Amino acid sequence: MKIEALGIEHFYGHEKVLNGVDITITPGSFTAIIGESGSGKTTLLSILSTLLQPTFGNVQYDGKILSELGNIDRFRRTNIGFVFQFHYLISYLTLRENIALGAIEESRVDSLLESLGISNLSHRYSDEVSGGERQRAAIARALVNAPSVVFADEPTGNLDSKNALGVYELFREFSLQGTGFVVASHDKKIADYADVIIEMEDGVVKKVYK
Amino acid sequence: MITPLKALRKNRFKTSLIFVSMSVSIAAIFLISAISGGVVSMYSAMLKTDGDIIVTQKGIADTFFSDINRSLNDTVMNMVGVKESSVLILGAAPVDTLPIVGIYGVSENRFKSYSLKQGSIPSQGEVMLGSKIYETLKHPKTVTLSKKEFRVSGVFKSRIGFEDGGVVMNLVDAGELFHKSASIFLVSLNDLSQSDAVLKEVNLLSSEIEAKTTENFIDSYNQFKIIKTSSDVIGAMAFLMGILGIVSMMSMVVSDRKAEFGIMRSIGLSSSTIIFKLLSETLIIALAAYAVALGTSFGILELIENADKFQGYINGEITVTLMINVLIVSVVMALVGTFLPAFYASRIDPMSLIQRGGA
Structure with a gap:
């Protein structure tokens, strides 16, 4: 799915956090949005991922603006995956049940557990596995409906460097299989894995490079 | 799930x-x-026992306050379609240590509706106790009702709690105790289809009484x-x-x-x-x-x-x-x-x- 942000401006109260952002995310690419705290990368990611409506400008998904996409819940469920800084696994469900929670077809759950290397933990609860394993389960949950694009906000923020690199490798691997990733991060190591890097500063795109 | x-x-x-x-x-x-x-x-069950029609004082809110002339019951008993009519005086009084107990003064023909466990039905100066109050008072030989002593003639069992925890006596004693002739008549009919005719006839007997079918009475009873x-x-x-x-x-x-x-x-x-x-x-x-x-x-x-x-x-x-x-x-x-x-x-x-x- 091609995502185009056109003339995006966003305010929190009187504070302008995005000031005229125009970017294009190509289908299946691994795009990293990097920048310092307060640069606007998380706000941009939220707007691109349909979670936040921009104050001005619009985002098009394969040429359609948000209001033309129909039921937003259905659109998210079939086209978009989310990975957050915190795993947000539901504590009373096993890893497998967490992944299957929003699954349209459960058949993908086991293959994802396998490919993310957590199939042996499928019946464990989130408090019975490590931080890296939890984040892998959260990634599996985002991928369960084979979305066109996965948005990740600081997905390695709570992980050590070894697990963080493991997450980037997973994104790279799935990206090569056709799933797009848009990742907001302040970790510059992501640049080694991403196809496109969008560098944000003070609410504007400072630079886009490959 | x-x-x-x-x-x-x-x-x-x-x-x-x-x-x-x-x-x-x-x-x-x-x-x-x-x-x-x-x-x-x-x-309701107490009133419905052998009572297709209930006769009370006209316009009275509570059967306990009803006061009607019991001699009218003789006329009611002879009406066409009436199988039987019994007289009741309903009251409440302290009995021995119990501060308030339901007292039922009943005509002779009403005694048969009580299932006697022991003893006999009460004559004047006697009472019959429900099994519950008999147990509560620990099997008394006599009881004092409103400062007057009565001999216990018998004990009956009733599935109706008010009766099983109450005292039954004859009409004369109850009349003296509560200073009234009768509270209500309970009229049973040979055939329920005759109720309208009987009601009409009873209501014509006196302007001070009111007859209703027991069902109607229960539906409209203020209490x-x-x-x-x-x-x-x-x-x-x-x-x-x-x-x-x-x-x-x-x-x-x-x-x-x-x-x-x-x-x-x-x-x-x-x-x-x-x-x-x-x-x-x-x-x-x-x-x-x-x-x-x-x-x-x-x-x-x-x-x-x-x-x-x-x-x-x-x-x-x-x-x-x-x-x-x-x-x-x-x-x-x-x-x-x-x-x-x-x-x-x-x-x-x-x-x-x-x-x-x-x-």
């Missing part, structure tokens, strides 16, 4: 609070309805209306308290589980799925609370029924209809109480997950 149960188990403390709150509300509804229903049902209304009001308050309890507890539950519902929204689960999930959780609690409240109510009613203090006058009655009605009320309580918090949960913005993450 598994997921709601898991969620409830995980949130044991709050689940228990909701469960206890609902159980108390449902038990309160059961008890107040059963007790008021029992009172109405007992008194029953007061009991029923009081019970409905208290039941409604228990229902509202139950709802408020659920709303407040479920609001806390939703607040605690904000991230869970946020993640559900972010993965595209619909609002209705989230609402349904929370409703099913409360519904499970409601059904469990209903079962516990029903069992507890049966136990409490049994205790009350057998407590000497209440003299058997409180005979709660949990009918199948009451069980079904309270089940419906419990389900409605759960659904109404959960809907608002569930609706709020279904609107939780997944953006809050990003903000929580601190990125």
Whole structure:
């Protein structure tokens, strides 16, 4: 799915956090949005991922603006995956049940557990596995409906460097299989894995490079 | 079904609070309805015994205050279609150590409706005791009613609590005790289809009396209306308290589980799925609370029924209809109480997950 942000401006109260952002995310690419705290990368990611409506400008998904996409819940469920800084696994469900929670077809759950290397933990609860394993389960949950694009906000923020690199490798691997990733991060190591890097500063795109 | 149960188990403390709150509300509804229903049902059953038609003083609000001339009963007995008519004086007085006891003065033909366990029917200066009061007073040989002593002639058993905990005597003694000729006549008919004709004829006998079919009398009896209304009001308050309890507890539950519902929204689960999930959780609690409240109510009613203090006058009655009605009320309580918090949960913005993450 091609995502185009056109003339995006966003305010929190009187504070302008995005000031005229125009970017294009190509289908299946691994795009990293990097920048310092307060640069606007998380706000941009939220707007691109349909979670936040921009104050001005619009985002098009394969040429359609948000209001033309129909039921937003259905659109998210079939086209978009989310990975957050915190795993947000539901504590009373096993890893497998967490992944299957929003699954349209459960058949993908086991293959994802396998490919993310957590199939042996499928019946464990989130408090019975490590931080890296939890984040892998959260990634599996985002991928369960084979979305066109996965948005990740600081997905390695709570992980050590070894697990963080493991997450980037997973994104790279799935990206090569056709799933797009848009990742907001302040970790510059992501640049080694991403196809496109969008560098944000003070609410504007400072630079886009490959 | 598994997921709601898991969620409830995980949130044991709050689940228990909701469960206890609902159980108390449902038990309160059961008890107040059963007790008021029992009172109405007992008194109705007493009036219905051999009574197709009831004759009282005209315009009287309570049978206890009714005063009619008992000589009119001879005329009633001879009317076409009347099988039998008995006279009752209804009153209440202290008996020995008991501060208030139902006293029934009855005509000779009414004694046969009491099932004697021992002794004989009372002559003048004698009384017959219900088995409950006989036990409460520890098998007395004599009893004192309003400072006058009566010999106990016999003991009877009645399924009607007011009678089983009461004293039966002949009309002459009751008349002297309560200074009245008669309270009511209970008229039984050969054929119910003749009731209109008999009613008309009885009502023409005197301008001071009023005859109604027992069914009509029970339906329009003010005391029953007061009991029923009081019970409905208290039941409604228990229902509202139950709802408020659920709303407040479920609001806390939703607040605690904000991230869970946020993640559900972010993965595209619909609002209705989230609402349904929370409703099913409360519904499970409601059904469990209903079962516990029903069992507890049966136990409490049994205790009350057998407590000497209440003299058997409180005979709660949990009918199948009451069980079904309270089940419906419990389900409605759960659904109404959960809907608002569930609706709020279904609107939780997944953006809050990003903000929580601190990125």
